[in-house]
Amino acid sequence: xxxxIVLAVEDLSKTYGGDGFQVQALKKTTIExxxxxxxxxxxxxxSGKSTLLNLLGALDIPDTGHIKLDGEKLxxxxxxxxxxxxRSEHIGFIFQSYHLLKDLTVEENIALPLILKDVPKxxxxxxxxKMLDDIGxxxxxxxxxxxxxxxQQQRVAIxxxxxxxxxxxxxxxxxxxxxxxxxxxxxxxxxxxQRQYKQTILMVTHDPxxxxxxxxxxxxxxxxxxxxxxxxxxxxxxxxxxxxxxxxMVMPA
Numbered sequence: 003x004x005x006x007i008v009l010a011v012e013d014l015s016k017t018y019g020g021d022g023f024q025v026q027a028l029k030k031t032t033i034e035x036x037x038x039x040x041x042x043x044x045x046x047x048x049s050g051k052s053t054l055l056n057l058l059g060a061l062d063i064p065d066t067g068h069i070k071l072d073g074e075k076l077x078x079x080x081x082x083x084x085x086x087x088x089r090s091e092h093i094g095f096i097f098q099s100y101h102l103l104k105d106l107t108v109e110e111n112i113a114l115p116l117i118l119k120d121v122p123k124x125x126x127x128x129x130x131x132k133m134l135d136d137i138g139x140x141x142x143x144x145x146x147x148x149x150x151x152x153x154q155q156q157r158v159a160i161x162x163x164x165x166x167x168x169x170x171x172x173x174x175x176x177x178x179x180x181x182x183x184x185x186x187x188x189x190x191x192x193x194x195x196q197r198q199y200k201q202t203i204l205m206v207t208h209d210p211x212x213x214x215x216x217x218x219x220x221x222x223x224x225x226x227x228x229x230x231x232x233x234x235x236x237x238x239x240x241x242x243x244x245x246x247x248x249x250x251m252v253m254p255a
Contacts, residue, residue: 005036006036006037006072007034007035007036007037007070007072007073008035008036008037008071008072008169008170008202009034009035009058009069009070009071009169009170009202010032010033010034010035010069010070010073011031011032011033011054011057011058011067011068011069011070012032012067012068012070013030013031013032013066013067013068014028014030014031014032014054014057014064014066014067014068014069015028015029015030015031015064015065015066015067015225016028016050016053016057016062016064016065017065025048026225027048027050027053027225028050028053028054028057028064028225028226029050029224029225029226030066030067030226031050031054031067031225031226031227032227033054033220033227035170035202035204036202037169037200037202038196038200038201038202039202039203039217039218040192040193040196040202040203040205040215040216040217040218041202041203041204041205041216041217041218041219041220042205042206042207042212042213042215042216042218042219042220043055043204043205043206043207043219043220043222044206044207044208044210044213044219044220044221044222044243044247044250045208045221045222045223045250046222046223046250046251049222049223049224049225050222050224050225050226051206051222052174052206054222055172055174055204055206057069058093058170058172058204059089059093059095059172060079060080060084060085060088060089060093061085063080064080071092076088090115090118090119090166091168092168092169092170093168093170093171093172094163094164094166094168094170094171094172094201095163095171095172095173095174096156096159096160096163096171096172096173096174096176097159097174097175097176098174098175098176098178098179099179100147100155100156100158100159101159102147102155102158102159102162103147104146104147104148105146106146107143107144107145107146108134108139108142108143108144108145108146108147108150108158109130109134109143109144111147111158111161111162112130112133112134112158112161112162112165113126113129113130113165114162115162115165115166116129116130116165116166119166129165130143130165133161133164133165134161136161136195136198137157137158137160137161137191138157139154139157139158139161142154151184152179152180152184153180153184153187153188156176156177156179156180156184156188157188157191159176160176160188160191160192160195164195164199164201167199167201168201169201169202170201170202170203170204171196171201171202171203171204172204172205173192173203173204173205173206174205174206175206175207175208176188176192176205176207177189177207177209177212178207182211185209185211185212189212189215190215192205192215193215203216210240210243210244210247211240213233213239213243214233214239214240214243216233217232217233218230218231218232218233219231219233219243219246221246221247221250222250223250223253224253228250228253229246229249229250231243231246
């Protein structure tokens with residue numbers, strides 16, 4: 003693994019409020035992601051996991067703190083058109099609910115990010131065919147999402163997220179709607195694509211089995227990172243991750 007820091011957040015804070023209430027979702031969080039690293043975030047509901055992903059993807063605006071890309075502070079990343087450009091050039095998203103366009107075929111869904119970037123048609127066709135082969139869906143390229151299984155739909159979502167060769171992939175519970183065997187297939191695919199494209203992946207999950215596929219696990223509680231585990235890729239990983247997660251679940255807010 004390359005030790006170079008590709009993405010970092012420093013002192014990131016975010017508070018949500020409404021009539022008579024305030025929730026501090028993140029509290030001066032600092033995280034570094036290395037190039038080619040697969041980092042997993044675990045935590046209880048409301049611990050700040052998804053908020054962090056939204057801020058890293060410039061989908062929301064922090065109260066304090068900043069993002070660094072390759073050590074350079076991104077001054078305007080939370081304002082348009084800079085946020086759209088940042089996502090287009092550097093970020094790929096994978097969601098639990100796939101977010102595929104139902105009226106488009108598999109190959110059209112995967113091609114969409116390249117179409118939006120005005121990539122020439124011949125380049126798009128070549129890139130999509132390679133991606134279809136990578137994710138094992140060449141035979142299904144003319145199918146629409148409703149004709150696919152959940153696992154196949156998530157493969158399409160992964161293909162769409164990776165088609166622009168983003169340096170960072172943000173995955174929010176990508177196996178949350180899948181059964182055990184399909185989840186393992188998707189996680190093996192993510193590992194393979196991570197190695198093939200040398201991408202940095204940050205994935206949120208609540209499942210200790212899923213977390214074992216990462217290189218490093220960050221445990222969130224009450225808007226902060228409270229623990230870290232380096233996966234050794236052996237049979238002890240599951241027990242260690244589950245033990246630490248249980249400890250966090252009983253921590254006071």
